[in-house]
Amino acid sequence: MDVALLDALARELGPGFRTDPEALGGAATDDSGIAAAPEAVFFPRNADEISRLLQLADRHGFAVTPRGAGTGLCAGSVATAGGVVVATTAMDRILAIDTANLIAVVEPGVITKTLRDAAAETGLFYPPDPASLATSTMGGNAATNAGGPACVKYGVTRDYVLGATCVLPDGEILETGVATRKGVVGYDLSGLLIGSEGTLGVITELTVKLIPHPREVRAVAALFADARAAVTTVSAIMTSGITPSAVEFMDRACLGLVEELLPLALPDGEPTLLLLEADGDPDEAARDIARIAAICRDAGALALMPADDAARREKLWDIRRQTSTRIHESAPVYLSDDTVVPIARIPELVARLPGLGQRFGMTVYAFGHAGDGNIHVNVTGEDGSRERGLTLLRELVAIVLELGGTMSGEHGIGLAKKPFLDMELSPRSIALQKSIKRLFDPRGVMNPGKIFP
Amino acid sequence: MDVALLDALARELGPGFRTDPEALGGAATDDSGIAAAPEAVFFPRNADEISRLLQLADRHGFAVTPRGAGTGLCAGSVATAGGVVVATTAMDRILAIDTANLIAVVEPGVITKTLRDAAAETGLFYPPDPASLATSTMGGNAATNAGGPACVKYGVTRDYVLGATCVLPDGEILETGVATRKGVVGYDLSGLLIGSEGTLGVITELTVKLIPHPREVRAVAALFADARAAVTTVSAIMTSGITPSAVEFMDRACLGLVEELLPLALPDGEPTLLLLEADGDPDEAARDIARIAAICRDAGALALMPADDAARREKLWDIRRQTSTRIHESAPVYLSDDTVVPIARIPELVARLPGLGQRFGMTVYAFGHAGDGNIHVNVTGEDGSRERGLTLLRELVAIVLELGGTMSGEHGIGLAKKPFLDMELSPRSIALQKSIKRLFDPRGVMNPGKIFP
Numbered sequence: 001m002d003v004a005l006l007d008a009l010a011r012e013l014g015p016g017f018r019t020d021p022e023a024l025g026g027a028a029t030d031d032s033g034i035a036a037a038p039e040a041v042f043f044p045r046n047a048d049e050i051s052r053l054l055q056l057a058d059r060h061g062f063a064v065t066p067r068g069a070g071t072g073l074c075a076g077s078v079a080t081a082g083g084v085v086v087a088t089t090a091m092d093r094i095l096a097i098d099t100a101n102l103i104a105v106v107e108p109g110v111i112t113k114t115l116r117d118a119a120a121e122t123g124l125f126y127p128p129d130p131a132s133l134a135t136s137t138m139g140g141n142a143a144t145n146a147g148g149p150a151c152v153k154y155g156v157t158r159d160y161v162l163g164a165t166c167v168l169p170d171g172e173i174l175e176t177g178v179a180t181r182k183g184v185v186g187y188d189l190s191g192l193l194i195g196s197e198g199t200l201g202v203i204t205e206l207t208v209k210l211i212p213h214p215r216e217v218r219a220v221a222a223l224f225a226d227a228r229a230a231v232t233t234v235s236a237i238m239t240s241g242i243t244p245s246a247v248e249f250m251d252r253a254c255l256g257l258v259e260e261l262l263p264l265a266l267p268d269g270e271p272t273l274l275l276l277e278a279d280g281d282p283d284e285a286a287r288d289i290a291r292i293a294a295i296c297r298d299a300g301a302l303a304l305m306p307a308d309d310a311a312r313r314e315k316l317w318d319i320r321r322q323t324s325t326r327i328h329e330s331a332p333v334y335l336s337d338d339t340v341v342p343i344a345r346i347p348e349l350v351a352r353l354p355g356l357g358q359r360f361g362m363t364v365y366a367f368g369h370a371g372d373g374n375i376h377v378n379v380t381g382e383d384g385s386r387e388r389g390l391t392l393l394r395e396l397v398a399i400v401l402e403l404g405g406t407m408s409g410e411h412g413i414g415l416a417k418k419p420f421l422d423m424e425l426s427p428r429s430i431a432l433q434k435s436i437k438r439l440f441d442p443r444g445v446m447n448p449g450k451i452f453p
Numbered sequence: 454m455d456v457a458l459l460d461a462l463a464r465e466l467g468p469g470f471r472t473d474p475e476a477l478g479g480a481a482t483d484d485s486g487i488a489a490a491p492e493a494v495f496f497p498r499n500a501d502e503i504s505r506l507l508q509l510a511d512r513h514g515f516a517v518t519p520r521g522a523g524t525g526l527c528a529g530s531v532a533t534a535g536g537v538v539v540a541t542t543a544m545d546r547i548l549a550i551d552t553a554n555l556i557a558v559v560e561p562g563v564i565t566k567t568l569r570d571a572a573a574e575t576g577l578f579y580p581p582d583p584a585s586l587a588t589s590t591m592g593g594n595a596a597t598n599a600g601g602p603a604c605v606k607y608g609v610t611r612d613y614v615l616g617a618t619c620v621l622p623d624g625e626i627l628e629t630g631v632a633t634r635k636g637v638v639g640y641d642l643s644g645l646l647i648g649s650e651g652t653l654g655v656i657t658e659l660t661v662k663l664i665p666h667p668r669e670v671r672a673v674a675a676l677f678a679d680a681r682a683a684v685t686t687v688s689a690i691m692t693s694g695i696t697p698s699a700v701e702f703m704d705r706a707c708l709g710l711v712e713e714l715l716p717l718a719l720p721d722g723e724p725t726l727l728l729l730e731a732d733g734d735p736d737e738a739a740r741d742i743a744r745i746a747a748i749c750r751d752a753g754a755l756a757l758m759p760a761d762d763a764a765r766r767e768k769l770w771d772i773r774r775q776t777s778t779r780i781h782e783s784a785p786v787y788l789s790d791d792t793v794v795p796i797a798r799i800p801e802l803v804a805r806l807p808g809l810g811q812r813f814g815m816t817v818y819a820f821g822h823a824g825d826g827n828i829h830v831n832v833t834g835e836d837g838s839r840e841r842g843l844t845l846l847r848e849l850v851a852i853v854l855e856l857g858g859t860m861s862g863e864h865g866i867g868l869a870k871k872p873f874l875d876m877e878l879s880p881r882s883i884a885l886q887k888s889i890k891r892l893f894d895p896r897g898v899m900n901p902g903k904i905f906p
Contacts, residue, residue: 100688100797180793181825182862191644340633344553372634409635
């Protein structure tokens, strides 16, 4: 983009269109660590302003990359093709929390936690809870079909989006889906937008389903001798008639980083922790967590750490959260993966990780949502080990596919996993998806270079 | 299709390819009453046979219409363009019920209830429960994104389909989605297939999510003075922290047809019945249904009919089921609609129905899933009133849209609602969807003439 074009855009789009270093730097990366500064950042106040930007992009052929809070882990919002980042953070109004109809209507820049809190005040619950929920936006959650610990019971973002408004790459505003709790009229264009990582349009409004808020949450952590014992327990819990509201998993490597936060010493071997929650009515949550604890005990848990109040529960979750942070801080090179395997095959996956790490001279950590089979594998290494790490990740994807899994449960593809896409999807599937992309975006202005090789 | 082509297909495809009157008659209609006999019916045993049929269709340009059990209400599986119906009823194997991973893999001809029963035997639950579940197929349920009473708590078919195999219109076999409980790799092609009413491909396998089976179900029916009192109660229940597992609604006209099944006399005015269920652990179900009953009482219910055991519950559901049957049998002309409005606006919708019926000289019934706002409006009339009835339905769709609703919650568009599609969807939305259709099916062989005007 030349200076004349940038000037023309600034005149046309007003003060929300910025080219100052602060704006460019602020939009240059996400939590993947992949960085590329855009040539401009636009902070629109409404869909019409985005439409105007996209009409200009359509005419002048510059790239437009949608961005929420930049908490993605696959560089989906990083403008590697230059052009303009459209950051929806200023479109942050909750337009409705309709308690009679159990829906909410939000602009894309609403922070996920803000919606969850506002819904909770009315007795309603918006369940999707990505780890980033205190900072990530609803638009970003929708673009990546975000999940989190609660998804084992409540499903992912797609299960809650009833309708959307988006600006198409040529600037036209499209409404998809419904404003009611159900609807099957034509093809599911909302579903196509959700998880499309900003490659088909810019989401400007979302109508989401709310459900009654559980009144109580109870938690217990259980330590097992190894991953196999832990995962056998997960299957036993999931088929016992109880649906836990979180089934988090942490392997030996993760536990080693947070040992001083644990209320016990780690035994030798491959100790593995499960963090389990049950929610519902107070007596229901108490009864379910007691049953979950009993199943853990029967399955040979080495130790049980119940958390009957919010403070103790917070302590357990702090262990889980600190793990991510400490992995990230433990070494200069950090790569994150987001594998899913059939639940029963988690032990096979976990068993192969130390060997994989050794072979590449890197450290491999596994934690995540065991009730969904969704294990986040993180890889760290010394300076200069990034390329090696990427080769390791490629081997990991091969292992995951061999185990009947998928390379991404909730982070998406973006740039980070694009080189692996054809390992999982058939040529026809990729060709069909690329044709859909061309249908929405014949000039290729929307988030070019993402997802597809 | 000429005789030579039909003979060639019979030779190529074997005894599953039939042109006898019994086969043609058996595939000529569905529960919409719209009829059109195909020129042949093919009963494939596997995806490869469907692929062969579609390669021949691609070459010779004949229409192929996928069909499950033919229980649809919008003629989606009626071969109005002639050609070959591909009936998947012989592909009826449950390939896996994987209790460790909480998924099932089925062929498309598996009866929904067969899967539900098989899952229940292992302690697992496949929730979607269209009224036709004892006869309808999983493939048909997926093609229409079927719902039912349980969807108010558990969601619709799309929420359970993790992955699919389908044969594309040119005969290539495509796998979509994942075999795990989660996955976001590229665009949601599974979601696009679900609800596409057989216009994009023939589904040959489905991987679905299972959840823990609730141990107990309890029900209560409550009679209210009018629709407004009933619906206010629905909102009160839904925001009380309880998620009922069914919230069924029957208006005065429906109750009039089943009066002798009711354990009480109907008062004057517009008495309205709610049939409510709660499920979960025995004590949880009992407690929730007691609370639901208390909310009904506080909201001024005229009468409460609890059903604490399976026999009494069956009696209540029989009232609900008999309603549909008796409406259907009450007059020679029968039209069914499947509107959804915001829950709070159900009373406005219901209030406008008698006037609408009077104006067109027809009888209008309203019943359905009030917790989702999904009200089935049925219209009956004398011989020769079908055209009038269709005009009535058009006005009904206008009212529903005015109330912020949608014309279909779970039945789809098919042929029956195709004339109304452009009342709800924008020209751009329809154009985009038609382009997607062309992308999958450039020669227009798959279920031509459905959904889009």
